[in-house]
Amino acid sequence: MTPVFLTASLLTLACAADRTQQLRADRMTLGSWERTTTMIVRELDRGAIPRRYAARALDAVDEELTGFIREIPSRSYDAGTRREIIVEAARIAREARRAAASLDSPARTSAGDMLPSTSGEGT
Amino acid sequence: VKKIFEIALGIVTSVGGFLEIGSIVTAAQAGALFRFQLLWPIALGGLCVIFLVEMSGRLAAVSRHTIIDAMRERFGFRFFVLFAVATMLVMLLVLAAEIGGMAVALELATGLGFRWWAIPTALMVWLLIWGGTFGMIEKGTSLLGLVTLSFIVAVFKLGAPLGTAAAGLIPTLPTHDTSRYWFIVVSILGASITPYLFYFYSSGAVEDKWTTDDLPINRIVATLGMSFGSTISMAVLIAAAMIFQPQGISVDHYAQLPLLLAVPLGKIGFSLFLFSLGISCMGATLEAALELAYMLAQGFGWNWGEDERPRRATRFATAYTVTLLIAMLIIVAGINPLRLAILSMALTAATLPLAIGPFLVVMNDEQYLGRHRNGPIGNTVVIAVIALAFVLAVVTIPLEILGG
Numbered sequence: 001m002t003p004v005f006l007t008a009s010l011l012t013l014a015c016a017a018d019r020t021q022q023l024r025a026d027r028m029t030l031g032s033w034e035r036t037t038t039m040i041v042r043e044l045d046r047g048a049i050p051r052r053y054a055a056r057a058l059d060a061v062d063e064e065l066t067g068f069i070r071e072i073p074s075r076s077y078d079a080g081t082r083r084e085i086i087v088e089a090a091r092i093a094r095e096a097r098r099a100a101a102s103l104d105s106p107a108r109t110s111a112g113d114m115l116p117s118t119s120g121e122g123t
Numbered sequence: 124v125k126k127i128f129e130i131a132l133g134i135v136t137s138v139g140g141f142l143e144i145g146s147i148v149t150a151a152q153a154g155a156l157f158r159f160q161l162l163w164p165i166a167l168g169g170l171c172v173i174f175l176v177e178m179s180g181r182l183a184a185v186s187r188h189t190i191i192d193a194m195r196e197r198f199g200f201r202f203f204v205l206f207a208v209a210t211m212l213v214m215l216l217v218l219a220a221e222i223g224g225m226a227v228a229l230e231l232a233t234g235l236g237f238r239w240w241a242i243p244t245a246l247m248v249w250l251l252i253w254g255g256t257f258g259m260i261e262k263g264t265s266l267l268g269l270v271t272l273s274f275i276v277a278v279f280k281l282g283a284p285l286g287t288a289a290a291g292l293i294p295t296l297p298t299h300d301t302s303r304y305w306f307i308v309v310s311i312l313g314a315s316i317t318p319y320l321f322y323f324y325s326s327g328a329v330e331d332k333w334t335t336d337d338l339p340i341n342r343i344v345a346t347l348g349m350s351f352g353s354t355i356s357m358a359v360l361i362a363a364a365m366i367f368q369p370q371g372i373s374v375d376h377y378a379q380l381p382l383l384l385a386v387p388l389g390k391i392g393f394s395l396f397l398f399s400l401g402i403s404c405m406g407a408t409l410e411a412a413l414e415l416a417y418m419l420a421q422g423f424g425w426n427w428g429e430d431e432r433p434r435r436a437t438r439f440a441t442a443y444t445v446t447l448l449i450a451m452l453i454i455v456a457g458i459n460p461l462r463l464a465i466l467s468m469a470l471t472a473a474t475l476p477l478a479i480g481p482f483l484v485v486m487n488d489e490q491y492l493g494r495h496r497n498g499p500i501g502n503t504v505v506i507a508v509i510a511l512a513f514v515l516a517v518v519t520i521p522l523e524i525l526g527g
Contacts, residue, residue: 025300028371028373029373029375031371032371032372032373032375035370035371035372036372036379039370039372039382039386040382043382043385043386046389047389047390048385048386048389048390048392048393049381049382049385049390049393050390050393052233052234053231053232053378053381053393055234056230056231056234056378057378057379057381059378060376060377060378060379061376063376064375064376
């Protein structure tokens, strides 16, 4: 029984380590897209990029996060973690969508006003 | 004066023609994730490609053979078929990625999806090959490609700490994302040591009727041109390290790429980026499409030559027409050009032993090169880099595909 027990323990540990690594990678992905959104809005506000490109880049954030959300159910997370990540991804995608939509609005003064500041710089 | 002009033109065209979607994307990803730590594979790939380009020019000048001609003659037709199937499939993916790069530049400029742009861009390239001459294609696009020097301007505008960055030229082990680190190393090596680059160079040397008198020029052009070209790739990496890495942004979508020049240079930088991407990918598309046709024509003994009228080299013209059409369809099908570029560069690295091993045998064959055979330094550098790229590719590609 000892070898079976040892193998099972090692496999459990390996799975847990893999899960932790995956969770870290997913959180980094979310952070990356949130800061990409902030950067695009900031560069738009300082006139460094055209509106058409900004809209496309913000759409890309939305597209990527939509794909990301679809992949989450296949991860071996507990239900709480899974929900937390999906909610966070959906929030960032919504912000990107809102910022992209505001580019079409003539009333827009600064898309950055619509975004929560994430790293203390930018908007 | 004529020789100095030839050397200058050769260097300028090598610099302008070095960058393409694979080198831009892999360098940007490396800088964003690992700051300056992955400068060393660019330097290593650059060193290897200097030797390979010099060898391909030397083979053409001394033996009047292109690489493909010589390999087919030396190893026989059966080997050529095996070699051609493997390398041409990968080159076809590279060609598709380059068409995708042009289409992406137009998408980011106009807002119309890249899939729509794949058709007119492939058609434009086809028209250029059909109606153009070798000199116009080689020198014209490469001269326009000098716009990629804007990445070097960006590095200075960003105030990059070049002393700290230089430490990245020494290989170090990753402290995080180990499998990603090695996969990017493989992709960078694949992007730097793209076989079509030096196959094309040897075909060009034969088209230009080089002789042994051209050997010194060949050596200078290969060394300086490829060194400066690698410097531009390094500039892309440094710009990404300065812009994306401090923010914790990884490069996962092509729409992020224009920020590399827009952040330091503003709207002009944005336009320069699109122009750089479009022109460099157009140059690479022209070279890759022509090289695929050269391979088929030289391998099967057809009449070939970009300066020949299409009706005098009909099978050669059909070959580049069909390869362009297939590559275009891959992009029209909607495959993401950024992912395709990374995958095709990694696959290029995996097939390097097949693409370069037989070439090295020819380069050491007295029958072809006489006293101009390879020396031990060139052989050692190329074998070591190719072996490293192959081993890493075999280990990391499955991990990357499986999401490890």
